[in-house]
Amino acid sequence: MKAVVDVAADKNKSKTPIKQEKIVTVGGGSLNGEVAISGAKNAVLPLMAAALLTEDECIINNAPCLDDVLVMLSVFKALDGRAEFDGHQLRLNSRGVEPRAVKPEILRQIRASNLILGPLLARFKEAEIGACGGCSIGSRPMDIHFAGMEALGAKILPLAGGYFAFARQLKGTDIYLKFPSVGATENLLMAAALSEGQTRLHNAAAEPEIEDLAAFINAMGGSISGAGTADIVIDGARKLHGVEYTVMPDRIETGTFLLAGALLGGKIRLLGARAADVQVQLSVLRQMGVEYQSMAGEITVQGGPLKAVRVETAPHPGFPTDLQPILAAVLCHAEGESIICEQIFENRFGYINELKKLGAAIQIRDNCAIIKGSKQNDWHGAKLAASDLRAGAALVLAALSAEGQSEITGVHYIDRGYEDLVGKLRRLGADIKRC
Ligand code: EPZ
Numbered sequence: 001m002k003a004v005v006d007v008a009a010d011k012n013k014s015k016t017p018i019k020q021e022k023i024v025t026v027g028g029g030s031l032n033g034e035v036a037i038s039g040a041k042n043a044v045l046p047l048m049a050a051a052l053l054t055e056d057e058c059i060i061n062n063a064p065c066l067d068d069v070l071v072m073l074s075v076f077k078a079l080d081g082r083a084e085f086d087g088h089q090l091r092l093n094s095r096g097v098e099p100r101a102v103k104p105e106i107l108r109q110i111r112a113s114n115l116i117l118g119p120l121l122a123r124f125k126e127a128e129i130g131a132c133g134g135c136s137i138g139s140r141p142m143d144i145h146f147a148g149m150e151a152l153g154a155k156i157l158p159l160a161g162g163y164f165a166f167a168r169q170l171k172g173t174d175i176y177l178k179f180p181s182v183g184a185t186e187n188l189l190m191a192a193a194l195s196e197g198q199t200r201l202h203n204a205a206a207e208p209e210i211e212d213l214a215a216f217i218n219a220m221g222g223s224i225s226g227a228g229t230a231d232i233v234i235d236g237a238r239k240l241h242g243v244e245y246t247v248m249p250d251r252i253e254t255g256t257f258l259l260a261g262a263l264l265g266g267k268i269r270l271l272g273a274r275a276a277d278v279q280v281q282l283s284v285l286r287q288m289g290v291e292y293q294s295m296a297g298e299i300t301v302q303g304g305p306l307k308a309v310r311v312e313t314a315p316h317p318g319f320p321t322d323l324q325p326i327l328a329a330v331l332c333h334a335e336g337e338s339i340i341c342e343q344i345f346e347n348r349f350g351y352i353n354e355l356k357k358l359g360a361a362i363q364i365r366d367n368c369a370i371i372k373g374s375k376q377n378d379w380h381g382a383k384l385a386a387s388d389l390r391a392g393a394a395l396v397l398a399a400l401s402a403e404g405q406s407e408i409t410g411v412h413y414i415d416r417g418y419e420d421l422v423g424k425l426r427r428l429g430a431d432i433k434r435c
Helices: 007-015 041-053 067-078 111-124 143-151 182-193 208-219 251-264 275-287 321-331 352-358 389-400 411-417 421-427
Strands: 022-027 031-036 057-061 082-086 089-093 126-130 155-159 162-166 174-176 198-202 223-225 231-235 243-246 265-271 291-295 298-302 310-312 334-341 362-365 368-373 383-385 404-409 431-434
Touching: 022 389, 022 411, 031 251, 031 421, 041 057, 041 067, 041 089, 041 111, 041 182, 041 208, 041 251, 067 082, 067 089, 067 111, 067 411, 111 126, 111 143, 111 162, 111 182, 143 155, 143 162, 143 174, 143 182, 182 198, 182 208, 182 231, 208 223, 208 243, 251 265, 251 275, 251 298, 251 321, 251 389, 275 291, 275 298, 321 334, 321 352, 321 368, 321 389, 352 362, 352 383, 352 389, 383 389, 389 404, 389 411, 389 421, 389 431, 421 431
Parallel strands: 031 265, 057 243, 174 198, 310 334, 383 404
Antiparallel strands: 022 404, 022 431, 057 089, 082 089, 126 162, 155 162, 198 231, 223 231, 265 298, 291 298, 334 368, 362 368
16 A cells, blocks of 8 residues: 655645544454564654654655554654655655644644654754644653753743744753653654763663664664663764664554453464563463463464453553553453553543443552453443543453444544554454444
8 A cells, every 4th residue: 555645635634524433343253363463553653753863765664554653654744754655664754854843733643743852853953843642541741851852952942732942952961761751762862862972861761662763773873772771871973874674563462462362262373473572461461371372473372261360550561551451351351350550641541431331340449440350251232432542452352252243433543553453353253344
């Protein structure tokens, strides 16, 4: 598919109403077969931003076809960059890029648009970003990003509906993050990559997507060590060059299908999955009594009776917050009381009222969900509404575990983060379609 996205189309896109599509499922069947894991959404978005660090062409392979990638493409083109998306290959060239204000209606569409701050500041010594949007899972402030940029010598001025950042020169220094923010770590990696001297990030995020970004920048001629740990050292380069790079597989999609297999399997083979990125997910599956085999480049998971567990989300290598809704949906069918505590976002239980429409017995206490699970499944289909990307995936799996027909609206949220989730589930034998 050639999706050469241009700003004009995007201008119209931002005016078109959100698609009122829905997903219709008929539950009760089991899933069997193979599913190919796509490239990682939360890795490809920072890599696209990092392409702004050079005026050479950057080629990114294994890029997932997601709405968030299309929006990031329109941000890139709104900066007068050139971008093509053909199949799963992105070709980005930011030779003609100007750090002018990107239309707010584009910037607020995804949180990741705030990742242009670091590269534009590094290359042009100025950047303007909007009040970046994102899901309804929390306030999503930028204070850690800004504190780090100011430590490098930048000034950040609030504007109506956004921020303007500028610097005479960015100079490397020690930066202590008050929380291991993924986005702030990524923005600071990119800003430090072209700063003068050495920058050391302390209490940095250690997610695998950070390692992918560091490897991408190192392949551009950068000098970053320690990515994947809490202490990252960046020696600023004078210039960075173009690169061809293959983005890592999506560990959250991997976790989604592992949990789908645990709940609805049969037996599912996840092709292209990287077991090293999902060790904590696999240890939770073991505690749940789920059988799986992981070998080079694939993981096979087997459905069966599930045991209750207690999990709390945490920065990597802890249990990822993005899988919290999906795990909760699965634990509704695990025998006994499970508890999931959400430690990262302040408002990520929006989906629970929707699960209750199917028959879930869940109580919220502070930042924890107390789930009374049962392997007897007397759930019946219902009309459900997704409130964010991962909640949408949770509702799809929950609906497929309920007898009868369910309808799920908010499909546009799911399209932001999963490439063809409906098609992949249908090919595994699920009775599911988009209308
Ligand atoms: C990234 O968001 C991911 N998005 C999120 O995935 C993921 O849930 C999150 O990391 C945590 O793993 C992308 O990578 C595009 P954070 P990000 O900065 O960078 C607070 C999905 O479903 N914080 O690590 O925005 C913040 O409020 C999405 O794929 C500050 O207080 O997450 C939150 O409570 C959802 N000040 C916590 O830190 C700041 O300056 C974690 O946020 C920045 C963040």
